[in-house]
Amino acid sequence: MGQLKKIFIERALPKAEIVKTLKNEHGNMVIGEVTIAQVLSGMKGVVSLLTCTSKLDPEEGIRFRGYTIPELQNSLPKINPEGEPIPEGLFYLMLMDELPTEEDVLYVQNEWTKRAHIPKHVFDVIDALPRDTHPMNQFVAGIVAMAGSSKFMKAYESGISKSDYWDSTYEGVMDLIARIPRIAAYVYRHAYHNDQQIEPDPELDWAGNLAHMMGYDSEEVKRLMRLYMVIHADHEGGNVSAHTTHLVGSALSSPYQAYAAGMLGLAGPLHGLANQEVVKWIMDMNRELGTDDPSKEQIAAYVERTLEQGRVVPGYGHAVLRKTDPRYVALREFSLKYLPDDQLFKVVGRIYEVVPPILGNIGKIKNPWPNVDAHSGVLLLHYGIKEFEFYTVLFAVSRALGVLAQLVWDRVYGLPIERPKSQNTRWFVEKAGMDSPIRF
Ligand code: HAX
Numbered sequence: 001m002g003q004l005k006k007i008f009i010e011r012a013l014p015k016a017e018i019v020k021t022l023k024n025e026h027g028n029m030v031i032g033e034v035t036i037a038q039v040l041s042g043m044k045g046v047v048s049l050l051t052c053t054s055k056l057d058p059e060e061g062i063r064f065r066g067y068t069i070p071e072l073q074n075s076l077p078k079i080n081p082e083g084e085p086i087p088e089g090l091f092y093l094m095l096m097d098e099l100p101t102e103e104d105v106l107y108v109q110n111e112w113t114k115r116a117h118i119p120k121h122v123f124d125v126i127d128a129l130p131r132d133t134h135p136m137n138q139f140v141a142g143i144v145a146m147a148g149s150s151k152f153m154k155a156y157e158s159g160i161s162k163s164d165y166w167d168s169t170y171e172g173v174m175d176l177i178a179r180i181p182r183i184a185a186y187v188y189r190h191a192y193h194n195d196q197q198i199e200p201d202p203e204l205d206w207a208g209n210l211a212h213m214m215g216y217d218s219e220e221v222k223r224l225m226r227l228y229m230v231i232h233a234d235h236e237g238g239n240v241s242a243h244t245t246h247l248v249g250s251a252l253s254s255p256y257q258a259y260a261a262g263m264l265g266l267a268g269p270l271h272g273l274a275n276q277e278v279v280k281w282i283m284d285m286n287r288e289l290g291t292d293d294p295s296k297e298q299i300a301a302y303v304e305r306t307l308e309q310g311r312v313v314p315g316y317g318h319a320v321l322r323k324t325d326p327r328y329v330a331l332r333e334f335s336l337k338y339l340p341d342d343q344l345f346k347v348v349g350r351i352y353e354v355v356p357p358i359l360g361n362i363g364k365i366k367n368p369w370p371n372v373d374a375h376s377g378v379l380l381l382h383y384g385i386k387e388f389e390f391y392t393v394l395f396a397v398s399r400a401l402g403v404l405a406q407l408v409w410d411r412v413y414g415l416p417i418e419r420p421k422s423q424n425t426r427w428f429v430e431k432a433g434m435d436s437p438i439r440f
Pocket of ligand 1: 239269270271272273274307311312313314315316317318319320359364365366367371372373
């Protein structure tokens, strides 16, 4: 057994006992109530999932195993002492519930390098897709094409005991995370660079290699990629991509299948696709106004037009957050350091001054502040990654770290198949005491 897996399970099993005790001895404890409004508003605020990798506070934002993004920037190992934390370290933290040493991070990096080989048929599947297939669809097709090599499925078919599910899930998760950057970069080069593929460099770290295989070898892009991969990695369990991965995983689908399903959720414009939508929205605005330097008044008028058309302002609002997203702040700080004079960065800053008061005045919008997607595209554009339809794939690469670390825990805890109860409209009408002829 590999050293990481051995230490992991030694630590994880006592926690699994705690979860068992919670269920067996405290299972009847009531922890909340559910209102009709919550059911009809996407179950917001209903505590119904167990997630350990991260927790989202509406005011403060995300904490990964208790650490905020600024704390991680100080305490996770870095390649360059003044640089960004590396995603290998965040994965270690989310999986092991402990900050890694430099040596731990190197172990994870070496494991992923060893496991990065991808069967040729996976590339054939991507090659067979028209280049203009949305990159998220190409990416997920590549992930599904790899599902046949799932170690979990092989172990399951061989008849392993429930108590061992976590082991082959761990193996599958490590294989999958190791392979994901190559799939993403392969899609990028297939869609936009005439299939001129770039081989991985085994000397590079996970995020640095992704930048390299996409064709970006400057140290600054690698630093951006490390930061990007850290801040997008997890956002507790209820968001669409994390919840879907957990839900599909609860049917004992393989890590490949569960992750692919989750990423199809990330591909929606109200979730991860918002990063492409933001850039598209700004470009449309600049085109319509005939300038790349719109004034605050011009931006305000364009925001009003967007709202009048019954559309959302992408990159603003959140289902949980009620303040500016700290991931937005981290990207803004990176921009101030490396690209303070970038024209689009200035426009993004101006939009930040204009949008919240307008959304706030509408009244119904619970959070008028920007989320991560309002800022991520401008950085990628600055470094020449101009194909904005690809941006959600980068989000998906990062999101693997959190949702797959949690999937290993789901299997350690032996969480069962998820099956909430649904009711028809009649049931709700009767509960509310309404007089209505509706039957179902
Ligand atoms: N622009 C216009 N209207 C907005 C809005 C925005 N940015 N944000 C919320 N609203 C509207 C909602 O559409 C809803 O309208 P109706 O009552 O007419 O249906 C109303 O305000 C109340 O919504 P809410 O309770 O404040 O927000 P929700 O939890 O329902 O939705 C969303 C949260 C993130 C989906 C929403 O704020 C939105 O659509 N934002 C724009 C898209 C976006 O940036 N998505 C990325 C979010 C972060 C993320 O997941 N990244 O991956």
